[in-house]
Amino acid sequence: MLSVSYIKDNKDIVITGLLKKKFKQAEESIEKVLSLDEGRRTTQKRLDDLLAEQNVASKQIGQLMKEGRREEAEAAKARVSDLKSESKELGERLQQYSDELTQLLYTIPNVPHERVPEGNGADDNIEVDNGGSKPALGADALPHWELIKEYDLIDFELGIKITGAGFPVYKGKGARLQRALINFFLDEALAAGYTEFTPPLLVNEASGYGTGQLPDKEGQMYHATADNLYLIPTAEVPITNLFRDVILQESELPVKCVGYTPCFRREAGSWGAHVRGLNRLHQFDKVEIVQITKPEDSYAVLEDMRQHATGLLKKLELPYRAIILCGGDIGFTTALTYDLEVWSAAQERWLEVSSVSNFETYQSNRLRLRYKPEEGKGNLPAHTLNGSALALPRIMAALLENNQTPEGIRIPKALQPYCGFEMITKG
Template structure:
């Protein structure tokens, strides 16, 4: 969440930045935060004055008793009791104002960087790079859901029987392809210096608030109401929350973690071609990379993460493009975000396979994730970053569609050692 200092240092700049993200009622929200903060300050000031008066009177009581002024001492004791009650009320008022301020801040998104383009929707995103190579397809190429059926790789109907739509069953070489991609992505992350984590796939409410999924994405998460736990939409949530309420040493930064998990998203409101086959699922496999870094180094970390994801797509020989998201299409918590999309030759459309975001200090402030500077021992907020490296469903869809041949599905060279074959037939 935003810090009060960010807001008070330049309120108008904060409001303009929120408007760039198309956050409705930006000015009203900021004014409400400042009003709650002023209530907290007033209660704090009054409480400090009351405690000072209480301390002074308490000190005087002893002197009055020594002087034999018992009646005056008893009056002073009564005043101390009144002041104690008043200070308790003021403390409660201060905490209530602080809680009100925090709850208001939870509803305000992160500020976009200056580099983020203006725009309201995906149509306004900027294509910053295109790469990879297109493949020659046979006449009348098939979409991946037909290829999956033809080669008995994925059973969508069986998933509906067992659970419901959006929960496919991978079979035989389809399951083997999933496992090959998971191992390939994890090996590549490890080679790039990431430490592998195997976290829980359910988290508590505090973790959801820590990384910003709550309260913004509550309707998109599966909620286990009996225990008040949430199925994770991404490994970003449990991995980043490792560092909640932690003070790190500067020498240990950047921290680089990766994790493979199943991910769960309700995807409310999805329909049509967007949900056909593997295009949009409720449960899917994903490898996530997460970094915790110093503010002055986070831009470089972000670029290194972008380079890592691009390298994966190049090794998979897939045609791709990189988009810089506009203000209106960015997530609630991101300060800047780049999406990677692969081209589906058979569907004739781009499929998002990764988002790589820098959250600046926004998540760290919610998490109380800080570091101690080596030079002066000052404690400051970290920057947090994360990205998909990669999400499997649309990668599988692109591999099946782009590498289909009359004889079967060709396996990219980098993936062949993991598959143990060159072709699915």
């Protein structure tokens, strides 16, 4: 979340940035933050003064009793009693100010970086990179949801039987291709210096607040209400929360983590042709990379993470483009986000397969994640970043569609050692 000190020092910049994100309550919320902070500070000062007076009066009681000045001692006792009562009320008021301020800060988005373009939605995003050639398919080319039936790779009906829509069952070479992609992505991350983690698939409420899924995305997460635990929407949540309430040494930075997990999203309200097949699921697999850096390094790290994800697409021989999200399309918690998309030849449209984001100090403030500089005093908030490297369903959709031939579906060379086969054929 945004810190109060940052808001106070950069009020106009914050409001302008929030309006770029289409946060309509920007001015009202920021004014309320400043008002609550002023109330908190005034109450804190009054409480500190009362406690100091109470301390002095308490010391006087013993001295007055020792000197036989009982009447004055009794008066001092009465005064201490009044001070304690008033201090208790002030303490409760101070807690109310602090709680209300914290809850308000949770509802305010991150301020977008100056490079984030103006815009209202996806049509206003800006392409910054592209590569690969779109394949020319024949007139009889099939979309992936038809290919998976023809080659018996995924069974959506079995998933509906077992769980419900959006929970596919991978089978045969479909399951092997899925596993091959996971291992390929993990090995590439390990070669790039990331440390692998296998985190829990459920997180507590504090973890959801730590990375910003709560309260913003509460309705999009599956909630196990009996234990108040949430199924993770992405490995970003448990992996970044490994460092909640942690103070890192500057020499430990950057921290580079990677993890594979299933991801769970309710995707409430999603319907239509654009969600057919693997295009949008309630459960899907993803490899996530996370970094923790010094603030001055974070945007260079963001570019490195984008290039890492782009390199995977190149090795998979998939046509891709990278776009920078505009103010109206960027996420609640992020300061700057790149989306990577691959060309789906049979559907003739771009499919998002990765978001690579810099959160600056927004998550670290929530997580109370700090690092200790080698020089200077005090601890400083680190910058957190994460990215999909990569999300599997749409990658598989594009691989199947783009590589279909009369003989079968060709497997890219980089994946062949992981799959154990070069072609998916019928039967």
